[in-house]
Amino acid sequence: MKKALAVDVGGTKIYNTIINEKGEIVSEIEKTSTPKTYEELLAVFGQIISKYENDVDIIAFATAGAVNNENTKVIGSTGNLPLQYPTTNFQNLSRKFVFLENDANAAAWAEFKTGASKNMPYSIMLTLGTGVGGGIILDNKLFKGKNGAAGEMHFKMRCDKHRKCTCGAWDCFEAYASGTGLKKTAEEITNNPDITTYDVIKNLENPLMKKIFDSWQNDLINGIVGLANLFDPNVIVLSGSMAEFCDIKFIEEQANAQIVTTPFKVVKACAGNYSGMIGAALLAFEKYSKQAGN
């Protein structure tokens, strides 16, 4: 069975492991801090690749940032990664086939192939962490839009420039349905700038903290209603640290009560912490096998 070296490139950590064609992790997970400079970043890639290149058939990156439709490079900005990162020629990093996909897209693909949205042709995955990541699968294919950047969960939750989003615009879904959004909601309700996401999550028996959490979850539901009306999906998959605290059944009921399209499911992701690497590897195997001679 073919094997992929999978590398997850995030703003704070880089993970790598080896994954087989079934999407199974078949070696240790290795982890390192994401370096600050581009030269150091390339050096880390070089070390990982030279160590494992001979043991695998292909190399699959799950990365922060949008990835072009050819799966060869990062397009646009990538938050905490070095500015020059999008100039990287990934194929030059190895003599093996190199493939690249956005981490949230890759994770959505892992859920679709092996996890919570298995066999569902239309699914949307929301990764509720520090920010909100999105991955959209339509008609059994990863949806990327004209240039590969689609699936960004930056649609407005209000129009009066109330809360600034990390993207530079105002009042995006990400600024409300993320962990950071929960802190902001808590600040607004309590007038306490020092309150943390943790303060809320760990004290849900406290009526005020419950009220804050419910307000956050209501924003999440409102965003899900819009997505369901636009995409008429089979399922919306919730992943990320904040998904742990969500009342999935309640969200499903409330959202379905408000849509004009047809009923859909809400489920928790189950492909695990390394679903980005798994999804990237599975997508890479598909593309590799479509190329002549493989």
Added chain:
Amino acid sequence: MKKALAVDVGGTKIYNTIINEKGEIVSEIEKTSTPKTYEELLAVFGQIISKYENDVDIIAFATAGAVNNENTKVIGSTGNLPLQYPTTNFQNLSRKFVFLENDANAAAWAEFKTGASKNMPYSIMLTLGTGVGGGIILDNKLFKGKNGAAGEMHFKMRCDKHRKCTCGAWDCFEAYASGTGLKKTAEEITNNPDITTYDVIKNLENPLMKKIFDSWQNDLINGIVGLANLFDPNVIVLSGSMAEFCDIKFIEEQANAQIVTTPFKVVKACAGNYSGMIGAALLAFEKYSKQAGN
């Protein structure tokens, strides 16, 4: 060249004409009021079809309401049409091939094949009239979602239950970016419940009316930003009576300045008033020619 009898079924009017394979209208446009009862509606369909059935190869309906992925029936509610309308077996209406598509979807397809979004693989059309219709084309195909209901422009513009939408939910894009939305915005800004859309549109040199219109257009821009971030489209096409008053270049500039995906165009529809019938006919010809023996 093959010909289609095209029928546009709206809440107030029913239109019909004959359209050829190039999407050209080749007979008079006929118009009748939409009857109130289901029996009368079926009688109108019967009259139109019996009159033209022998002159055409296929029959194509552009209809209010969502249409299933098989293009055989209406699903869900259809506003001003009789309650039993979704139970209609359209194929039983004629011995010719009968095809059905949602009117906004059909109009988007006409723009894609013959109009403002020609040759653009990813486009979204917004029909800004009494309500807001939506048609989404992805990778050169009409996007319908799992059951055919996708493309409903009911995503939230705010989350505090401020403005009721015709769909029963609160604060949908339709409740802001429609002509009805403009009236509502005018009422809110002037505290005058009698102010009309017409009062605003016809007096844009008046600073207060201009302010109201700008507020409406800003809501439209905010919705477009979300759509562009979700879909990474080539183009967003604006049609319907309200599109006439939009500052297209301004909308394009403002929206592009706020997105995290890649640049897109905003254009005005140009396939004309009967684009719903044209699009339905063109889609119907495609489906008909794919069937064996045609």
